[in-house]
Amino acid sequence: MAALSIAMVSLQEMKSSIGSNSSDQAYQIADSGVESVLQAIKSNPSATVNSLATSMGFLCSSGQIIGQTANGKFYIQLLGANDSAVDCNSTQNVSLLQNVKSIGVSGSDQRSIKAPVGFVCGGNVTATVNGTLYTYGTVYIPQTKQCWMEENLGATSTNQVVAGGDTTGAGWLFQWGRGADGHQKPNSTAVAGPSSSLTPGSNFLTSTLAYNYDWLNPSNNNLWGAAGGYINNPCPIGWHVPTNPEWMSIFSALNISNAATAYGSPLKLTLAGWRGQISGTLYDLGSVGQYWSNTPNSSNADGVCLNSSTITFDNYARAYGYSVRCIEN
Numbered sequence: 001m002a003a004l005s006i007a008m009v010s011l012q013e014m015k016s017s018i019g020s021n022s023s024d025q026a027y028q029i030a031d032s033g034v035e036s037v038l039q040a041i042k043s044n045p046s047a048t049v050n051s052l053a054t055s056m057g058f059l060c061s062s063g064q065i066i067g068q069t070a071n072g073k074f075y076i077q078l079l080g081a082n083d084s085a086v087d088c089n090s091t092q093n094v095s096l097l098q099n100v101k102s103i104g105v106s107g108s109d110q111r112s113i114k115a116p117v118g119f120v121c122g123g124n125v126t127a128t129v130n131g132t133l134y135t136y137g138t139v140y141i142p143q144t145k146q147c148w149m150e151e152n153l154g155a156t157s158t159n160q161v162v163a164g165g166d167t168t169g170a171g172w173l174f175q176w177g178r179g180a181d182g183h184q185k186p187n188s189t190a191v192a193g194p195s196s197s198l199t200p201g202s203n204f205l206t207s208t209l210a211y212n213y214d215w216l217n218p219s220n221n222n223l224w225g226a227a228g229g230y231i232n233n234p235c236p237i238g239w240h241v242p243t244n245p246e247w248m249s250i251f252s253a254l255n256i257s258n259a260a261t262a263y264g265s266p267l268k269l270t271l272a273g274w275r276g277q278i279s280g281t282l283y284d285l286g287s288v289g290q291y292w293s294n295t296p297n298s299s300n301a302d303g304v305c306l307n308s309s310t311i312t313f314d315n316y317a318r319a320y321g322y323s324v325r326c327i328e329n
Contacts, residue, residue, distance in 0.1 A: 026104040030111050038118075181201060225243075241326065291322060300317055
């Protein structure tokens with residue numbers, strides 16, 4: 001998390017002698033206190049409130065976190081819903097905190113800063129697509145210090161997919177580089193592609209070898225990546241389709257080796273099947289999971305395949321329809 005700048009926070013002036021050195025120092029002390037707490041929360045979003053003071057090397061006393069700097073002290077008040085006070089000895093999760101208020105004291109001067117905690121991994125992320133609100137859970141992975149969504153985009157549960165049964169955990173199947181324009185729905189109409197437009201509408205675009213099985217002509221490597229500014233990013237703002245190295249590191253950290261260990265992991269990766277690049281037909285629902293990365297690979301793109309016996313990292317034609325799971329930026 002980047003250092004919190006003064007311009008980003010809501011200021012609440014308590015008592016100040018504006019322009020005095022002591023007043024300026026009190027302000028800087030308060031700002032330092034806010035930064036310290038927000039960074040501690042961001043670095044360990046699965047922590048409980050009563051671990052914050054210890055993790056920062058500060059004192060929890062009378063419900064407040066007290067810290068000492070070279071120029072004075074700061075007093076941190078933790079605030080929950082409706083700015084209700086949360087005791088620093090509370091055993092609740094830090095994800096329930098909504099604001100942090102820091103009072104900096106230097107000499108006889110006091111200044112205070114109040115800042116929103118913002119999103120903390122473990123909470124929910126929402127996105128509205130074509131007028132429908134989708135809510136996704138999130139999970140913090142301490143081994144990689146990453147925050148991942150718990151569901152595939154478009155899924156309404158984390159349930160494993162059962163062909164002919166529960167498919168609420170399947171979600172959508174995206175062609176690589178396309179946004180959530182409607183084509184990703186498993187029953188969207190398949191029509192002959194490719195298209196010359198980056199936003200070609202709601203149809204699933206089939207392709208042929210003559211176009212390297214890409215839905216787009218000419219191809220574009222920058223549609224889902226940071227280098228291109230996430231042009232067609234299907235994930236909510238602040239999130240992205242994982243890079244291939246991010247997929248590889250999380251599989252290694254969680255010892256994922258097949259579909260069972262993938263679903264048994266905190267990510268709960270499901271077997272949503274895939275759509276063919278030539279016909280748009282849905283295959284292998286309940287037996288195979290195919291997930292895109294945002295990493296282009298020559299005329300294809302990298303992804304990972306899950307089945308009952310193994311996982312395979314490979315590159316695949318961009319007109320295939322695969323699942324998308326998002327990771328926080």
